Amino acid sequence: MSTTSLQYSPTITEDTLNLIASSLSQQGHIILKDALPTDLIDELLTTAINYEAQFKRAGIGRENQHQLNRVVRTDQIRWIDATNPIEAAYLCEMEGLRVAMNKRLFMGLFDYEANFAHYPSGAFYKKHLDAFKGETNRILTTVFYLNEQWGDTDGGDLVIYDLADQTLLQVKPEAGTLVVFLSDEFPHEVKKTFRDRYSIAGWFRVNNSSVNRADPPL
Numbered sequence: 001m002s003t004t005s006l007q008y009s010p011t012i013t014e015d016t017l018n019l020i021a022s023s024l025s026q027q028g029h030i031i032l033k034d035a036l037p038t039d040l041i042d043e044l045l046t047t048a049i050n051y052e053a054q055f056k057r058a059g060i061g062r063e064n065q066h067q068l069n070r071v072v073r074t075d076q077i078r079w080i081d082a083t084n085p086i087e088a089a090y091l092c093e094m095e096g097l098r099v100a101m102n103k104r105l106f107m108g109l110f111d112y113e114a115n116f117a118h119y120p121s122g123a124f125y126k127k128h129l130d131a132f133k134g135e136t137n138r139i140l141t142t143v144f145y146l147n148e149q150w151g152d153t154d155g156g157d158l159v160i161y162d163l164a165d166q167t168l169l170q171v172k173p174e175a176g177t178l179v180v181f182l183s184d185e186f187p188h189e190v191k192k193t194f195r196d197r198y199s200i201a202g203w204f205r206v207n208n209s210s211v212n213r214a215d216p217p218l
């Protein structure tokens with residue numbers, strides 16, 4: 001089936017979903033190679049490149065901290081547009097993952113937000129956590145890579161640490177690789193890249209009203 005079809009259905013198998021669930025519950029992270037169909041990867045990469053003009057400098061925290069932001073990260077992002085069939089196909093895959101993790105791990109994941117990211121040569125993202133315990137509705141991070149034939153000297157590795165700052169994993173941003181980890185447990189960084197590096201970063205979230213708010217309100 002064409003990935004541009006409106007009838008797109010998720011392709012991740014039950015076996016793989018079981019593997020993801022058991023790995024998340026035991027280690028809190030998983031790296032999957034060749035996670036999605038190659039024609040979808042190609043179309044996502046083409047989409048990212050074609051919409052280059054819409055990418056904006058990525059920020060962290062408040063806008064008035066932009067100087068600081070440039071020290072922390074130098075990538076450019078564009079939020080996923082669900083009206084584009086290619087991007088909708090990616091969201092459909094992630095929706096399958098969301099439902100499967102809720103069913104297997106009772107995670108209560110409510111929705112998903114995601115952006116394309118472009119790291120031009122020289123770009124990086126210093127070590128950070130995507131979420132802080134009790135302060136966020138981001139629960140589970142996903143990163144999906146779109147880069148064909150990533151070489152050993154191309155840089156741009158994702159390095160994942162534990163909360164004691166020990167290196168756990170080093171991941172090449174190779175097309176088809178999907179990384180999933182608990183957002184508040186794994187500091188991570190993107191090493192300086194030496195060629196254009198394209199990815200989709202996303203976060204499964206719990207319902208906002210269940211975080212940071214008294215229930216019922218006082």
Ligand SMILES: O=C(O)CCC(=O)C(=O)O
Pocket residue numbers: 117125130143157158188189190199201
């Ligand atoms: O692209 C990556 O490997 C990770 C990106 C990341 O950490 C983020 O966008 O929060």
Ligand SMILES: [Fe+2]
Pocket residue numbers: 128129130188
């Ligand atoms: Fe991150």
